Amino acid sequence: xxxxxxxxxxxxxxxxxxxxxxxxxxxxxxxxxxxxxxxxxxxxxxxxxxxxxxxxxxxxxxxxxxxxxxxxxxxxxxxxxxxxxxxxxxxxxxxxxxxxxxxxxxxxxxxxxxxxxxxxxxxxxxxxxxxxxxxxxxxxxxxxxxxxxxxxxxxxxxxx
Numbered sequence: 001x002x003x004x005x006x007x008x009x010x011x012x013x014x015x016x017x018x019x020x021x022x023x024x025x026x027x028x029x030x031x032x033x034x035x036x037x038x039x040x041x042x043x044x045x046x047x048x049x050x051x052x053x054x055x056x057x058x059x060x061x062x063x064x065x066x067x068x069x070x071x072x073x074x075x076x077x078x079x080x081x082x083x084x085x086x087x088x089x090x091x092x093x094x095x096x097x098x099x100x101x102x103x104x105x106x107x108x109x110x111x112x113x114x115x116x117x118x119x120x121x122x123x124x125x126x127x128x129x130x131x132x133x134x135x136x137x138x139x140x141x142x143x144x145x146x147x148x149x150x151x152x153x154x155x156x157x158x159x160x
Contacts, residue, residue, distance in 0.1 A: 037136055044132055045125055055120045059129075062113045069109065073102050077148060087151060110134065 038059070047055045076099055083091050110130050117126035 040136075041129065041132060045121075045128055047121055047125065051120050055117065058113065058116050058120060062109070065109055066106070069102055069106050073099070076102065077144065081148065084149070084151075092151070106137065 041059070045055075076095060080087075080095050110133065114126050114130050117129055120126075
């Protein structure tokens with residue numbers, strides 16, 4: 001129960017504000033790697049100086065679209081946390097379907113920006129961007145997943 005309350009508290013702190021969601025992700029990545037995501041990307045990618053303005057403009061566009069998906073994902077987690085103890089088939093179906101859709105939208109976003117970035121810096125650097133971005137998103141999801149209980153977890157702890 002304590003784990004759920006901590007997760008709910010964290011989620012409500014960022015719920016409803018895309019900037020707060022972005023800041024929370026920036027803080028998490030900084031905690032994990034000692035730098036912001038953009039700093040890590042800048043150090044990892046080899047963007048030619050002549051194409052840097054166009055590439056980083058695309059990066060900022062990508063981040064704006066991705067942050068909307070992150071905000072939606074955080075809202076879904078908050079909804080799950082709020083209804084955790086009374087979760088039923090209908091709510092579970094709604095949340096699971098919306099979560100799967102959110103995941104698919106992120107994959108579509110990767111594909112969209114891979115194509116755009118490939119035109120700017122070539123397939124190798126665009127692939128590196130997608131690979132690192134996917135890694136960051138997986139790390140963030142892992143941290144969030146560790147903070148929320150699995151369906152039925154609280155019920156199992158009550159029986160012990």
